[in-house]
Amino acid sequence: MRVFTAVIAIAAGALVLGGYFLPVLAPVQTLLLNWATILAGAAVLVGIFNLVSVHSDKIRRHEKGNAYSALLLMALIVTFLFAMILRPDHIIMKVVLSGIIIPVEAALMGLLTISLLYAAVRLLRRRAELMSIVFLITAALLILGSATLPFGNIPVIGTFIRPWITQVLALGGARGILIGVALGALTTGLRVLFGADRPYGGN
Amino acid sequence: MNELIVILVSAFLLFVITLWKRKSPSNLREIPALTRLYRTLGLSIEDGTRLHVSLGNGSLLDARGGSTLAGLALLRHIAERTSVSDKPSVASAGDPTLGLLTQDTMQAGYQAAGVQELYVPTSGRVTGLSPFGYAAGAMSILQNENISANIIIGHFGPEAGLLAEASDRENMVLIGASDELSGQAVLFANTQDALIGEELFAAGAYLGAGASHLASLTLQDILRWFVILALLGGAAAKLIGVI
Numbered sequence: 001m002r003v004f005t006a007v008i009a010i011a012a013g014a015l016v017l018g019g020y021f022l023p024v025l026a027p028v029q030t031l032l033l034n035w036a037t038i039l040a041g042a043a044v045l046v047g048i049f050n051l052v053s054v055h056s057d058k059i060r061r062h063e064k065g066n067a068y069s070a071l072l073l074m075a076l077i078v079t080f081l082f083a084m085i086l087r088p089d090h091i092i093m094k095v096v097l098s099g100i101i102i103p104v105e106a107a108l109m110g111l112l113t114i115s116l117l118y119a120a121v122r123l124l125r126r127r128a129e130l131m132s133i134v135f136l137i138t139a140a141l142l143i144l145g146s147a148t149l150p151f152g153n154i155p156v157i158g159t160f161i162r163p164w165i166t167q168v169l170a171l172g173g174a175r176g177i178l179i180g181v182a183l184g185a186l187t188t189g190l191r192v193l194f195g196a197d198r199p200y201g202g203n
Numbered sequence: 204m205n206e207l208i209v210i211l212v213s214a215f216l217l218f219v220i221t222l223w224k225r226k227s228p229s230n231l232r233e234i235p236a237l238t239r240l241y242r243t244l245g246l247s248i249e250d251g252t253r254l255h256v257s258l259g260n261g262s263l264l265d266a267r268g269g270s271t272l273a274g275l276a277l278l279r280h281i282a283e284r285t286s287v288s289d290k291p292s293v294a295s296a297g298d299p300t301l302g303l304l305t306q307d308t309m310q311a312g313y314q315a316a317g318v319q320e321l322y323v324p325t326s327g328r329v330t331g332l333s334p335f336g337y338a339a340g341a342m343s344i345l346q347n348e349n350i351s352a353n354i355i356i357g358h359f360g361p362e363a364g365l366l367a368e369a370s371d372r373e374n375m376v377l378i379g380a381s382d383e384l385s386g387q388a389v390l391f392a393n394t395q396d397a398l399i400g401e402e403l404f405a406a407g408a409y410l411g412a413g414a415s416h417l418a419s420l421t422l423q424d425i426l427r428w429f430v431i432l433a434l435l436g437g438a439a440a441k442l443i444g445v446i
Contacts, residue, residue, distance in 0.1 A: 020206075021204065036264055040262070040264060040300045043302070046303055047298075048329075050302060050327075050329050053324075054325045064346075064347040065347040101333075104335075108335040109361075112365055115364050115365065115367075116392065119367070119368070119392045120392050126395060135392065176400070177399065178384070181403070184273065184400075184404030184405075184423060185266075185270065185382070186210075187213070187404065188272045189272065190213060190217050192272055196221070197272065197275075197415070199275040
């Protein structure tokens with residue numbers, strides 16, 4: 001069975017990859033990608049069942065934080081029922097999205113700003129080294145250079161140093177990192193294509 | 204067609220180097236974060252605490268799949284190593300497809316350790332479908348489930364900061380790697396030893412996941428040298444007016 005799944009996965013991967021280069025394989029590639037999209041849609045349902053299962057267990061076992069689990073399940077069921085009855089494009093469903101979900105995520109983003117500032121302050125205590133100092137000085141210069149002040153940009157920092165850091169140093173560094181990530185992704189993809197790594201089960 | 208040639212040559216080299224590495228494993232340079240991860244794995248089994256692997260919200264159907272697959276490879280190894288622990292590892296995902304693969308990968312790890320009966324399907328979880336929703340759900344695991352180390356590996360943006368903050372509040376060991384630049388910057392500021400760039404893909408090789416992982420590191424080095432030579436050659440050609 002494990003060999004069978006590996007053969008199917010490797011064949012599907014090779015056909016999808018081949019479809020980018022050989023026009024004769026393009027229809028097969030499209031078909032396989034469409035199947036993948038449908039399966040990904042079905043996986044959302046499985047993911048929701050998983051979420052319900054995990055939080056139901058927490059409530060049943062009276063684990064720490066089970067009140068939040070109960071709240072999550074109630075919100076899930078109520079939203080699901082309303083969406084089924086009213087349809088997802090109904091005004092009430094839009095209010096749920098724009099009045100609850102988006103503000104909550106925006107609040108988390110705001111919280112993140114504070115936690116990042118706190119992390120930057122503690123960085124030198126955690127890791128007192130040259131790169132930490134460079135990191136902090138760069139961050140400070142960029143913040144100063146981007147600040148909206150009544151008298152406009154801070155001379156030199158806003159007009160020369162910030163653009164030079166972002167468009168020369170940071171851009172070059174970012175491209176280097178992204179090339180490294182792309183090479184890593186390529187070799188990881190090849191390992192999966194060869195069946196050396198099997199994230200679809202089996203040993 | 205150039206891309207196809209690069210892929211075919213890389214595939215051939217990976218195959219040859221894998222065979223070579225089976226016979227003569229290489230010495231790896233020290234990466235402090237991965238040394239810490241190796242140590243943390245052993246400690247968590249000894250002191251009966253849990254590891255949490257955060258795989259992020261990268262989908263396998265787009266360009267972010269590479270880091271996600273690297274995270275799954277690491278999870279497979281961690282699941283195998285910690286399956287016999289009193290408190291086996293948990294993993295969280297922010298994408299439903301990834302959630303399914305998380306469960307499957309963990310089960311494969313338990314099978315490899317010969318303790319499939321100990322596998323609990325809820326140890327692989329989908330905690331949210333948006334980046335911040337995922338982070339909020341994973342934070343709850345960190346706070347409530349006796350976790351001693353949080354391993355963040357996969358596709359993460361700034362939301363990694365929330366997970367890092369929650370880990371710090373619970374005095375956990377935090378090891379973080381992301382393929383996204385903003386995620387890397389956040390993790391650099393929040394972790395003791397950050398993994399930068401392609402170091403994300405080296406975790407499997409450093410934890411002894413096999414010859415293919417060592418071979419892919421060597422292949423990355425070879426390809427990197429080709430890229431460096433191409434960049435320098437291009438710059439020189441531009442300088443002398445050839446291109």
